[in-house]
Amino acid sequence: GAVVSQHPSRVICKSGTSVKIECRSLDFQATTMFWYRQFPKQSLMLMATSNEGSKATYEQGVEKDKFLINHASLTLSTLTVTSAHPEDSSFYICSASGRAWNSPLHFGNGTRLTVT
C-alpha cells in the first residue's frame, strides 16, 4: 500500500533554533500534503494544506511565517519550525494524497519535536 515517510522521527532542539521536518511519499506522487499537529491527549489539528508548486494554505490561527511549508516536488513536502519555543513542542504528522480517484489519505509516522 501507499507509504508516507516522515523524517526525523524525533528531534530535540534549543529554543530559538529552527527545525526542518520532511514528508515523502514513497510509491506515489502526492499532489497535496497536509500537516497536522497533536498535543498530548488531544486529537490531530490541521495546520496547513500544501499543494505542489504553489503556496501552502494555513488554517486559522497558524502563523505562516513561523511554520514554513515547501512542497517543491510531487514526493516531498517540508515543514520548518522557525525560532522554535518550548510551546512548539508537539507531535507533527504529515499526510499525503495521490492522484488516484477515491484514494485515501495516508499518514506518516510523525515527528516528536521537543524544544528545550
Place this chain on the structure above:
Amino acid sequence: DAKTTQPPSMDCAEGRAANLPCNHSTISGNEYVYWYRQIHSQGPQYIIHGLKNNETNEMASLIITEDRKSSTLILPHATLRDTAVYYCIVGALDNTDKLIFGTGTRLQVFP
C-alpha cells in the same frame, strides 16, 4: 469543526467483535466516511472508507446507514493490538480536501 461525533471510549473483550459507532448527520452527498486509528505515538493508520454501500476489507467492515447519517466500524475479532484511538472522518471524493479529526473513540481491548 469536525463533522462527526463518537463515544469517547469503549471496551471490548479479546476475540469478540468491536462495534464502533459514528454519527455524521450533516454529511454531504459527495463525502465519504473514512476510518483511521492511531496507536500511541504513531501516525494514523487507514482502515477503511465508504460512500453509501457497506464495505469490507482484511481489517474491518464498515456499515453505513441508508440515510448516511451514521456508520459503524466493525472489528470482527478484536485483539489486544487493536487497542487504539479510532477516528471517523468525513471527506470529499477527490481526496484533495482536508480531513478534520474529531476526538475519536479510545478502544480498549482486554484479555
